Amino acid sequence: MGATKTDHFTAQQNELANLAKALGHPARIAILEVLLKMEACICGDIVNELPLAQPTVSQHLKELKNAGLIKGNIEGNSICYCIDAENWNKYKELLSAFFAQLNLKINCC
């Protein structure tokens, strides 16, 4: 069909998958890196840093915002984007906990 069968999985599985999905595009990684590197949150020249047109960047920003990874504040004419620190750390823990589950003693293949 093409549509993910979200209903059949647990809330935790879907949350982790949604987070990963939001990170699953190099442009979105690049946007986050720009926001991380800037000592203050920059406003709209993310577009200039990326090899993509303005509507495309805007769309990626929207997805990062929906995922809770970034926040956007209106600042006069432009918009100030920055990392959503609270969610960022929550997601950091979520991923960390997921990857910590591996029992190193077991290695059969």
Add this chain to the structure above:
Amino acid sequence: MGATKTDHFTAQQNELANLAKALGHPARIAILEVLLKMEACICGDIVNELPLAQPTVSQHLKELKNAGLIKGNIEGNSICYCIDAENWNKYKELLSAFFAQLNLKINCC
């Protein structure tokens, strides 16, 4: 268009995005959780644990294998899948390093 402009981004950005993309589906998270929970790597009854048909699971397994997250060994008639521990830990570090970049002092929005 529809195709991701992979060429315009760095190898690191693409690597991270590919990893995240592989994790970006609840079925694949569920498969990994099954493999993590089993004390030994199970063989093919992953299908029984998931609400998806066998070809669909096979496809997800293929993607996880391509991403380097799991390995598969032929064992007579069936196949033994398990976490690729080496890559797993590499990816764990990769994600950890990415999320560690946040400077907590900066929070403008």
Add this chain to the structure above:
DNA sequence: TAGCATCATCGTAATATTGCAATGAACAAA
């Protein structure tokens, strides 16, 4: 007010992903 800048949204085209029935390949057992 008129013009400009910034950013979102709409509409559309190209491509990717998801899911499964049907089928195929490989092996084990009768």
Add this chain to the structure above:
DNA sequence: TTTGTTCATTGCAATATTACGATGATGCTA
């Protein structure tokens, strides 16, 4: 050899994603 089991692959339909030109909304400035 035949039958059954396990898993991959093929082919297809439905849906999602990616990208961008055109356009709209908003606020600043002259």
